[in-house]
Amino acid sequence: MTITVYPARRIHTLNPSQPEARYLAVKDGRVLSVGPLEAIRAFGDIVVDDRFADKVLVPGFVEGHSHALEGAIWDYVYLGWFDKRDPDGKHWSGVRDAEAIQQRLRQRLVGHDPAKPLIAWGFDPIYFSGTRLDKRLLDAVSGEIPIVVMHASLHVMTVNSVALAQANIAAQEIDGIVRDAQGECIGELQEMPAMHLIFDRYDIDLFEQASQPRALRQYARAARREGITTIVDLLNPLSDEAIDAMVETTRAPGYQVRLVPALNALAWSPEAGNEQLRKAMARGHEKLHFGIVKIVTDGAIQNYTARLQWPGYLEEERQGVWNAPPQTFHDLVQYYHQAGLQLHIHTNGDEAVAIMLEALEEALALWPRPNHRHTLQHVQLIRQDQLLRARELGLCLNIFANHIYYWGDIHLSRTLGFDRCQRLEPAASAERLGIPFGIHCDAPVTPLSPLFTAHCAHARETATGQVLGTAESIGRRSALEAITLGAARTLHLDAYLGSLEPGKWADVAVLDEDPLDEHVPLKEIGVHGTLLGGVPTHD
Incomplete structure (x- = not known):
């Protein structure tokens, strides 16, 4: 099997015995050697692939x-406070007030099957000043179609009155059903036992999806x-x-x-x-x-x-x-x-x-x-x-x-x-x-x-x-x-x-800058690509 050698500007191995190198040798999907090119040649014939010669290599991130859910949740309406990017790279702006939430939900109601609940996610009521938002926000969007909004943490959901009624929430005695001082359900369901009343009613299984x-x-x-x-x-x-x-x-x-x-x-x-x-x-x-x-x-x-x-x-x-x-x-x-x-x-x-x-x-x-x-x-x-x-x-x-x-x-x-x-x-x-x-x-x-x-x-x-x-x-x-x-x-x-050590899988993250360079903020370092088992990956 061919020995492929990847030169790099710097390689951080995370191996304390040999923290840095310039050459990574791969054979049969595993790290063969990390060290000087002359030492690597002792293993046999090599092929040098210099496509990452100006990059920094580190172990693939774990x-x-x-x-x-990251691969499935974007099928639903995003209602988060912060801007995000979906798996296709599309940018989604955050929503910062009740009107923006309602507008985005109404847009998705156009052409929506009335027999199915409208599902959204990412909602984070703690960022909204004043009273915590409840079913009234969603009732103003629709009084006929059930609306289910998963919170950002995935540990809470807010639903509208239609969903509360169809799932018979008011009759349930389960910890996590939030009620007001008069004992009325406000539309907030906390944690899995309470949320499963909605999941079961509408046959929603996000994790199976x-x-x-x-x-x-x-x-x-x-x-x-x-x-x-x-x-x-x-x-x-x-x-x-x-x-x-x-x-x-x-x-x-x-x-x-x-x-x-x-x-x-x-x-x-x-x-x-x-x-x-x-x-x-x-x-x-x-x-x-x-x-x-x-x-x-x-x-x-x-x-x-x-x-x-x-x-x-x-x-x-x-x-x-x-x-x-x-x-x-x-x-x-x-x-x-x-x-x-x-x-x-x-x-x-x-x-x-x-x-x-x-x-x-x-x-x-x-x-x-x-x-x-x-x-x-x-x-x-x-x-x-x-x-x-x-x-x-x-x-x-x-x-x-x-x-x-x-x-x-x-x-x-x-x-x-x-x-x-x-x-x-x-x-x-x-x-x-x-x-x-x-x-x-x-x-x-x-x-x-x-x-x-x-x-x-x-x-x-x-x-x-x-x-x-x-x-x-x-x-x-x-x-x-x-x-x-x-x-x-x-x-x-x-x-x-x-880590990049002989015998381990040759999984590598290819970076544009050195993550140990104090002059470059970690969050601003670009990811050029990855290798899985020593093979460069492609979108």
Whole structure:
């Protein structure tokens, strides 16, 4: 097999034994050598491909927490506050007032099938001053067609009166159905048990849609454009149909990322979930890795649904919402840990972290397991004492760094206040304590862009330019590691990817500028392309 050599202006390997180089040699899809050209020639005949000679090569980015919904959600109406770009590269402007929201919905109602609900997403009511927006906003758009608006966090939805009536929401006694002082439903449904009343009524299964070939290809396309070579779909139904679609789609030569789907634990009994995941694991291959389990405990801080310890939320007296009783989470941890599988656990609030640490402590005491790498996801408000416990338990963290930019201003003024905003997304503390960690975007909650995520963890700037918690800022090299090798560690895949070392897959991000150059903001570095298994990818 031919040895292909890629010269570059600089190569950052993320291998501490050999941090930089000028030449990357690839054979059989793997890194053969990284070093001087003369040393590489010792392996045999080479072909030099100098198309990246003026570029900077780094390990392909690993997006350790996003959702394949990024490839499906753009079929619906975007109502987000911030401007975004869809997988095709089309720019969508944000909507900043109620009238703009109504106008965009009315535009999509033209020609819409009246038998189906109009679905929108990205809505973020916390950015709107005054009373939180409710069903009245949507009733003014249509009193005949059900309207379902997913919030930006994907943990809350707002629906109009037609949808409330057709799904018989008022008669339900489920935590998460928001009512006014008179007991009337205002149209806001918080977390999965409440939202599933709407999903079930209209046969909406967004996550199943996201597991179909077209959505998976769109997801990969959006990822590749941002330098991502391994992407995690961290809440997959793992139905038989979804597994078939993922196997077929990822095996295609044109599929240009590696995909890691996680079983949605709350959608299965533990026994059935374990059996289904084992069945899927038998069908994995180099571009499709099964084996991780996702548990979603609480909600999101900006929706007031994350579970916070005292003193709670700054402006409102809310406790947050559990997606299941805490005992259910405890039982799931016990079962899947004993089964030898890796857990990825959504924990936004510090109360959710506390509950999960207790469950993991008990599981590890009963069934000690070295190198398990169970990972706490988001951990936006994890405390110092909790970080110490996480280290003692051998946990990994995946930190939602983008949150600082998109909601930092809101947390400072409305949800958390000054003190807790200093510890928001404590990447530097994780680094000081030696806890393996990655950083992530949670797309489509925030856009896919690992370099922007690295910028957030390094600069810690909010959308208005305020800096939150300078003591938790990490250096550029650490930020680069967090979107490559660190994220790979949280997936138990660091033996195969995350750094450019002999024997690992030759997955590479090709950059226009050097991410370690202090003169170039990380968020402004252009992505020229990627290599997957040493082969340049194409749109």
